[in-house]
Amino acid sequence: MIDLHYWPTPNGHKVTLFLEETGLPYRIHPVNIGKGAQFEPDFLKIAPNNRMPAIVDHEPLDGGAPISLFESGAILLYLAEKTKKFIPEDIRGRAEVLQWLFWQMGGLGPMAGQNHHFSQYAPEKIPYAIDRYVNETNRLYGVLDRRLADREFVAGDAYSIADMAAYPWIVPWEKQGQSLDDHPHLKRWFEAIAERPATKAAYAPAPEVNPDFGKTMSEDAKKVMFGQTAANTKR
Structure with a gap:
């Protein structure tokens, strides 16, 4: 059984995409990031960066104690290696998947995230910041478009964790100005x-987990989400 500590965000959806594709049994533990659940001591034991998603695998392959992981890319790679699915075993195919997984983690996700922040959530609309991140998101869309011109999926002809990592960050394309x-x-x-x-099943729990899914974030939630420092995140 996999315990999935989750909130319906692009990074959260990455993990449900994998779990639904493989049929691994899992149970969702909501982490209401708008109310500060990511700072609770029990959650910080498995996710010291106070970010979700995180998982606890109660049936690791070595048969030992449960394994906990944070960071969505690390979780996808761990689950792919556990199941031997959605990542090639040959060195060249594996390299293709990993470079695009890290491309998403280091580029598409952070840049689209800043795009969302300055376009949707910032109390002051700063044209330079909005243009900077909308344009960079557009550049990254272009990179992905060119990559997909001669192959079905990001890393080749087979669906992989590279696709699962990138797809949720394209879902809000309209809010990203694309x-x-x-x-x-x-x-x-x-x-x-x-x-x-599996994609439809992965997104299905979102409205139940968060009844405000898709709605405008409250001012209280913004204070929790965007007012974090080293001092005020300690519990």
Whole structure:
């Protein structure tokens, strides 16, 4: 059994995508990041960066004590190695998946996240910051579009954890100031993944876990989410 500490955000959806594709048994433990649940001592024991998602695998392959992990990319890689699914075993195929997984972790996610912040949440609209991150998001969409011009999925002909990592960050493309029509290969890929039964199942729990899913974030939640320092995150 996998305990998934989750909130319906792009990074949270990465893990439900994998779990639904593989059928690994899991149970969701909501981490209400708008109310500060990510700072609770029990959660910090498994996620010291006070970010979700995190998992606890109660059935690791070595048969030993449960293994806990934080960071969505590390979780995807761990689960892929555990199940031997969605990552190639050959060195070249594995390298293709890993470089695009890290591309998402180091580029697409952080840049789109800053895009969301300055476009949607910042109390002061700063044109330079908005333009900076909308344009960088657009550049990254272009990178992905060119990559998908001659292959079905990000790392080749097979669906992989590289696709699972990138897809949730494309879902809010409108809020990122982007148009999928400008990126036809990316659009084809995005629509194909959206139609996968596991993708639909992965997103299904979101409204139940967070009844405010898709709504504007409250001012109290913004204070919790965006007012974190080393001093005020300690419990």
